[in-house]
Amino acid sequence: MPKPNYRVITVKDSVKITPNMQRVTFTGDDLADFPENYESGYVKLLFSEQGGAIASKEQVEQEKHRKRTYTIRGFSRDGNELAIDFSLHGSKNGPAATWANSTKPGDTILMGGPGPTKLVDNTADWFLLAGDMSGLPALACNLEQLPENAQGYAVIEVVSEADRQDIKVPDGVSIQWVINDKPGEKPNALLDAIQALTWKAGTPYVWVACEFGAMKNIRAYLKDSRGIENNNIYISSYWKFDRTEEEHKVDKRMDAGAPPFIQVLWGIKAKCQNLLSLKK
Numbered sequence: 712m713p714k715p716n717y718r719v720i721t722v723k724d725s726v727k728i729t730p731n732m733q734r735v736t737f738t739g740d741d742l743a744d745f746p747e748n749y750e751s752g753y754v755k756l757l758f759s760e761q762g763g764a765i766a767s768k769e770q771v772e773q774e775k776h777r778k779r780t781y782t783i784r785g786f787s788r789d790g791n792e793l794a795i796d797f798s799l800h801g802s803k804n805g806p807a808a809t810w811a812n813s814t815k816p817g818d819t820i821l822m823g824g825p826g827p828t829k830l831v832d833n834t835a836d837w838f839l840l841a842g843d844m845s846g847l848p849a850l851a852c853n854l855e856q857l858p859e860n861a862q863g864y865a866v867i868e869v870v871s872e873a874d875r876q877d878i879k880v881p882d883g884v885s886i887q888w889v890i891n892d893k894p895g896e897k898p899n900a901l902l903d904a905i906q907a908l909t910w911k912a913g914t915p916y917v918w919v920a921c922e923f924g925a926m927k928n929i930r931a932y933l934k935d936s937r938g939i940e941n942n943n944i945y946i947s948s949y950w951k952f953d954r955t956e957e958e959h960k961v962d963k964r965m966d967a968g969a970p971p972f973i974q975v976l977w978g979i980k981a982k983c984q985n986l987l988s989l990k991k
């Protein structure tokens with residue numbers, strides 16, 4: 712298999728934009744050919760087991776590492792600056808959130824990607840966007856690119872009142888903030904808010920990114936009770952309560968309906984990655 716083409720990127724700035732959201736801005740020569748207009752798409756960042764960064768192409772060959780998925784919140788060709796918003800999850804912080812919480816200008820890290828954008832269909836009659844703090848960066852990218860005459864709702868779950876952000880939205884789109892200080896443990900906060908919305912006329916485009924259990928409940932409601940069809944929805948879990956990203960990936964594949972023998976193999980692979988910290 713060809714080796715991924717990683718970029719070495721350097722922290723230019725790291726700022727807590729709200730109590731539980733750290734915005735890290737990266738720059739560096741390797742971003743000179745980074746494509747524009749990939750906001751809402753994802754990159755993969757490489758971390759060591761202990762929560763440090765894998766900082767060079769040599770280190771990735773030598774050290775055990777963990778890949779973590781993050782959204783491109785912004786990219787500017789002027790200065791080749793790439794912004795990523797990391798939600799901090801307190802005592803549950805894994806390698807990525809631990810690193811983001813303490814990184815400083817000059818630190819370097821390896822990055823793969825970008826992967827495709829996750830944008831709504833702007834021709835829909837109206838829009839419903841929902842997400843927790845892991846989905847907020849991509850949700851905000853979506854809101855910022857909606858047409859001026861867009862109608863609809865954004866329902867955003869954050870850990871505290873102070874984690875609300877100023878996001879530019881068209882006049883016809885209202886933002887409802889849902890406070891949940893135990894994301895994942897209380898998985899119905901977003902669903903309850905979505906169920907309370909007044910459904911508008913016409914066909915909506917629905918965009919949802921949040922915790923796995925919450926996503927499953929919302930998906931069941933949208934498909935079974937609201938009849939949303941597959942081509943009018945992006946719905947994805949971005950993390951799972953009490954599971955690392957490696958374990959969550961296995962659960963996602965099972966949820967997608969992989970054949971049982973493949974599921975067993977994925978389960979074994981994830982266990983090996985966790986126990987032995989294998990590279991792939």
Ligand SMILES: Cc1cc2nc3c(=O)[nH]c(=O)nc-3n(C[C@H](O)[C@H](O)[C@H](O)COP(=O)(O)OP(=O)(O)OC[C@H]3O[C@@H](n4cnc5c(N)ncnc54)[C@H](O)[C@@H]3O)c2cc1C
Pocket residue numbers: 753779780781782783795796797798799800803804805806807808809844845846848849894895948949950951952953954955956957
């Ligand atoms: C396409 C995509 C885009 C994403 N974009 C972003 C983004 O821009 N910003 C962002 O913050 N996250 C984003 N995520 C989610 C992020 O990849 C996961 O939260 C990841 O697990 C964090 O890695 P970690 O090393 O901190 O924790 P892990 O080692 O993966 O997990 C350690 C523990 O932390 C818990 N945990 C993980 N994430 C959260 C969370 N968000 N809240 C509470 N507990 C958590 C796990 O349940 C586990 O118990 C995205 C995910 C996907 C699939």
